[in-house]
Amino acid sequence: MKNTIAGILFALGAVMLPLSAGHAAEEVALQHADIDVHNEQSLQRGAKYFVNYCMGCHSLNFSRYNRVGLDLGLTDEQVADNLIFTRTDGEPTKVGELMKNGMTAKYGSEAFGNAPPDLSLTGRSRGPDWIYSFLKSFYLDPSRPLGVNNTVFANAGMPHVLWELQGYQTLEHAAEGADAHAEPKLVLEQEGTASPAEYDQIVRDLTNFLTYVGEPAQLHRRGIGVWVLIYLGLFAVFAYFLKKEYWKDVH
Ligand code: HEC
Numbered sequence: 001m002k003n004t005i006a007g008i009l010f011a012l013g014a015v016m017l018p019l020s021a022g023h024a025a026e027e028v029a030l031q032h033a034d035i036d037v038h039n040e041q042s043l044q045r046g047a048k049y050f051v052n053y054c055m056g057c058h059s060l061n062f063s064r065y066n067r068v069g070l071d072l073g074l075t076d077e078q079v080a081d082n083l084i085f086t087r088t089d090g091e092p093t094k095v096g097e098l099m100k101n102g103m104t105a106k107y108g109s110e111a112f113g114n115a116p117p118d119l120s121l122t123g124r125s126r127g128p129d130w131i132y133s134f135l136k137s138f139y140l141d142p143s144r145p146l147g148v149n150n151t152v153f154a155n156a157g158m159p160h161v162l163w164e165l166q167g168y169q170t171l172e173h174a175a176e177g178a179d180a181h182a183e184p185k186l187v188l189e190q191e192g193t194a195s196p197a198e199y200d201q202i203v204r205d206l207t208n209f210l211t212y213v214g215e216p217a218q219l220h221r222r223g224i225g226v227w228v229l230i231y232l233g234l235f236a237v238f239a240y241f242l243k244k245e246y247w248k249d250v251h
Pocket residue numbers: 049050053054055056057058108112114115116117119122125126131134135155156157158159161162206
């Protein structure tokens with residue numbers, strides 16, 4: 001039995017090792033997003049940035065406005081006044097509707113090469129560090145159709161939509177003859193309206209919001225978990241006395 005288990009574990013290890021090694025090789029170093037999904041104000045700011053800067057292209061097909069409002073501590077009126085800029089059949093979108101937009105996959109691929117994907121699950125598929133680093137890594141590249149490229153997602157079809165806030169970065173390679181192995185560096189060439197620290201916070205809030213959207217239940221899980229542990233604790237006491245009662249005559 002022991003041998004079989006050891007054999008299975010060994011086989012699993014042998015399969016997974018090359019996979020993870022291959023995966024790591026093609027990745028650039030990501031920056032730590034340092035988000036906190038329990039920071040309600042950060043989530044509210046992230047939602048505001050998302051509907052203002054991202055929703056023209058990206059939908060959140062699995063989220064309803066009022067559910068997001070409920071989770072983020074906003075009333076339906078606040079949601080309608082601050083988060084809804086889309087229209088459904090000519091009327092302003094209602095708070096109970098899904099966070100969709102008018103972008104079609106066909107138009108998206110014609111305009112950007114690749115259609116802007118729905119971002120409902122991106123917090124999980126890419127992870128917070130990836131999203132955070134991606135939004136900080138646009139740089140000027142005249143060879144690209146939209147004039148920008150990205151070190152985290154090479155040749156991405158997405159324009160640098162936050163350029164007004166961040167400004168523009170360039171990618172600087174080490175000078176000829178200098179340390180040839182030095183990584184190219186992103187340098188802020190033209191400042192935006194936000195300082196670098198403010199921009200980091202904006203991107204952190206957006207990442208926080210997309211991470212929450214990827215799994216809304218995580219906001220409540222900790223609270224439920226505490227009650228489950230209290231219940232198990234009480235149940236253990238009862239189970240102990242019950243066991244004593246059942247076994248008291250058996251010896
Ligand atoms: C003008 C349209 C447009 C806007 C606005 C826009 N994006 Fe994008 N985005 C794209 C396109 C197009 C892609 C697909 C890139 C590709 O696959 O080459 C993309 C891809 C992404 C991806 C990668 C998804 C994946 O898993 O591959 C993320 C994350 C993302 N966008 C986040 C954002 C955020 C956050 C905002 C708002 C700050 C935003 N985008 C605003 C067009 C847009």
